[in-house]
Amino acid sequence: MAGKRQTAIIVNGVTENRAVEPRTHLIDYLRDELGLTGAHAGCEHGVCGACTVRVDGQIVRGCLTLVVQTDGKRVDTIEGLSDSGELADLQKAFHEHNALQCGFCTPGMLMAAQDLLREKPDANRDEIREYMSGNYCRCTGYQAIVDAVEEVLAARKQGVRA
Amino acid sequence: MKAPQFDYAKPASLAEAFDLLERHGDEAKLLAGGQTLMATLNMRLSQPGILIDITGLANLAALSGIRAEAGRVSVGALTTHRQIERSELIAQQVTMLAQAVPHIAHIAIRNVGTFGGSIAFADPAAEYPVCAVALNADIVLVSRQGERRVPARQFFKALYETDLKPGEMVARAEFNAQPPGYRSVFMELARRHGDYAIVGVAAHAKVTGNLLSDVSLAYLGMGGIPMLARKAMAALEGKAYAPDTVAAAQAALAGELDPSDDLYSTTATKLHLARVLTGRALAALTQPGA
């Protein structure tokens, strides 16, 4: 029925030209086509947040995003944002607070945390909890994650990027 | 949970979109934000032959943007929840929408999900439909034949059923800019932040001192469509905010709200919660600074 469609998507700064089936979602494309396995599929119905990636600068649910819809757009994944250093202070804080255990939610969690830091730099603890409430973590109980984000918020406000 | 196969088209014009809709009929589904559609496809609850991606029409004034003109505010179908959340215009002139939007799921969904998608899908627990009904907005539909206007209070007909005809799509909704002296309150009860609410209330009225007039009271999650509680409204109209007025409004609800049992809450519980929320909404409505 459906033929593949040609796409050109800028993933972590590199233009990827691939023919994809319309039904393929962004996470399967990233993982299977490009081998970027940092983004995870935890539910494939948009609830758990493990698939959170950035498209044209905004965080989205990769599992609810068709690859064909990202044609011509910029996609940033955890690998790219790690290598560029953009997440370095968050990653360090997460590490020091042990804001992860199994790590499966972590890429999505970091994406959401970075978005919070950008969009709501004055967030208090309750607001951090609310902002992060779209990302499921089964291991940590969330507190260390909130602690880590709180610490980075404070540091960034002081202009200190650890 | 991989979606079934489907074809995909991204029209560059409304005319092209209507061509596709006509050609494919029932086999076609419109794709905008896809935050609801993609989940249903991944679960294979739906197997369309083709998705028509209308985000390519986002540059069209007819379908996008938040505009104020002559006392009316229009919200384009392709406006994302996040754009509504960030809009100063909405915050000031259609306050109820600004109050409702933070309840919609989470940021990642709000970045992509659209106003038009929510209106067209008409989930009984969705936020925009009940706001549109409470605020007596007009839904503007567009088809090859041009635009058609349907009052929100007539647009939502039954569970997941709207007045959308084949070949039509939602273009925008038009609200009255909130006049001076009017207040709105939106409240919902959900067990977790971002969940579909058990019950929600959208209240809008002119508040003069503690006198209520031009009252609108609508509920989500209390029936197959947003429920405009006319009897409760009548019990409040022209009255002073007082315990017995509130009680009269609450009592009227049982006769006009029709919630069904769901996995977690019975009809009785939902009616009870609607009464409680009504009391709280009316209290908030009449507080200074609401």
Add this chain to the structure above:
Amino acid sequence: MNARAELPVVAPGTRTDTGYIGKSIPRANAKRLLQGRGAYTDDLRFPRLAHIVYFRSPHAHARIVHLDLSKAKQSPGVIAVFDGRAIATVCTPWVGVLGHLKGIKSAPQHPVAIERACWQGEAVAAIVAETRAQAEDALQLVEAEWEELPALTDMETALAPGTPVIHPELGDNLCFHRELDTGGVDDAFSRADLVVEETYHFGRHTGVTLEGRSIVADYNPAQHTLTVYQATQAPHMMQDVFSRHLNIPEANVRVVTKDVGGSFGIKVHVYPDEVAAAAISVLLKRPVKFVADRMESFLTDIHAREHRVRARLALTKEGEFLAFEIDDLTAIGPYSVYPRTSGIEGNQVVNLTGGPYAHKQYRARLDVVFTNKNVTCQYRAVGHPVAVAVTEGIVDLAALKLGMDPAELRRKNLIADDAYPCTSASGMKFELLSHHQCLDKLLALMDYRKLRAEQAELRTQGVYRGIGLAAMIEVTNPSPAFYGVGGARISAQDGATLRLEPTGMVTVMVSVTEQGQGTEAVFAQIAATVLGLTMDKIKVVTGDTEVTPYGGGTWASRGAGIGGEAVLQAGKALKSNILDVAAAMLNVDKSTLDITANEVFDKITGATRMPLSEVGRVGYFRPDTLPMTFQAELTVTRHYTPRTYGFTFTNGIQASLVEVDPDTGFVKLLKHWAVEDCGTVLNPMLVDEQMRGGIVQGIGAALFEHCIYSEDGQLQNGNLADYLVPMSGEMPDMLIAHVSSPTKTSELGAKGAGEAGTAGAPAAVMNAINDALAPFQARVTAQPFTPEKILRALGKV
């Protein structure tokens, strides 16, 4: 709240130097996960990898009249299709029973059902294709004809005459029955001043690991070898299972466990669809993968905790507990899960009810019954959440009836801290617990008196807060008493191999596994401390049956205590061997040497003699320079299994502070506290976070999580929108503190801590809600406590 974990730097009574032990060191293996560079099973790539999906029964109970896979076989990308009979040609069935659970019975279970499906979601056919999507396309072309059979879903009717028996050859629907009677119970109840009774219900729920169950099986026909990459807690157990059921020699089976995205017991069991995947690889002679998607996970990951417990407590008017009595009915699936059995959870409820208290009389009755719902088995804290909620619930009710403060009632009855060793009424042997120290610490930590005063004040303003306490004992570090004695090939011992590398690093290979809780980190801390190395010199390897010693893996909070002791003993032995080499190189007495900061030094003068890399160089490359009779032995393996006690018990106490809105029935969690005694705390940050994660899972059970089945056995809420898991917005901050009673059964003195949070949290939350509702004479006893249930208790609906 930025308070870091408490640091009990020295564990009193142990002979272990502190070094890194007791320090909150961040985990080295977390760095790759932070960059999205982990390696979960689904991340791995294999040539010619084929993907499996299962055709699953839409019915709770139905005979497979006819299965037509021919159209599915023709679907694009499909490589093969298999029904249960085809799988059975290479894979034998199993029965989930163990000898020490007297009378337990279950029917044989095939990896893919052959004649009959016994729960909605049971696999009845497999489709293998080039991609998962293509396999799912083919799934829609399977034609099946079913003869629906009566579905048993109400456990209360399972044993009633006239109720259809799911497995007629078993005679009835009873899987396991147990009675325990100390004697003197009726006497205790008749002479009691007060008898309180209450019935508790626990909603069936499940683990919801974020990573679905995942397996890649790769059979090589040329060598008759099977390599399995599996997200499992127990790779050696799985090695044994694959070997026996697929008839492949044990040494030819290799199980590799890389990164695991959460487990909590879900991934320690034998799943038919995972064993079938291995069978399919044997049949197709190529690598195959199966990953359970979210909807499959809800249908087929083990469920747990569906219990109805009637409880009674007899006490004097002064508040002394005389006797506990319980009657526990629990529903499992149509099969007892293999090989750990589905009788253990109920068995634990019998063993643990009343555990913290000093009473002598106890009577318990347990009925574990089959139903046509998903199978159930051990999930984090196994039985404890039920036992603790029943015990602490009835104790709080007693306090209410006596008009006594719940903390005081507990103080009167908790086993005294100097009463050990002792044995509980249920026969559990306690080495050393610290209930009173923990209670005192908790009340101080939470400022109990202030909270009570606040509560009273707020009540006058129509704000209803509640404080709930939950004291508990917890099973950790089990010996073979748990499974081995029953005939299960589940190892309760573990081993550690420590190898000095030529450059002076040490590789630590341990049979315990990692799912994120930090076992690898803790082993590195122990090894570095014992050997005198810095942490950067240690590399830990787990999760490969071909590399590590044979062992049990992770379950029942045993990883740190048992695996850690093996690492410690191996470390001591390796250090001795290293010093043997150094002494030979230096021609001095070994007793004058020690190792610190990666260097051998003279204990008497304090002078550095050589870096460890020098020992490595000579030991591996220049043994010709050592004495003629000397053989350097720079790799050492030690094993450890707990011997003195069948279970090493820990104890703790938790408190929950809630605010209940009596108009909406909504519960707001304001704060949570836990004081936990798990012996030597190896890494306070990791332990405290295990507590917090566990508490949140317990909160999930208390307020949100429920696998809801219709009367005809259809799961109604098998997705993450309808099954509610705890998210950050609703969770409280949790303050964790410790008391330390190390176990003398190991040099390390560490007990387990992975499950305590989950064991106590539901009880604490339930008691808090009921405390908040007390002014209304309302109580809730059926978890999860939804607004609906609270409103009903209040009489508002």
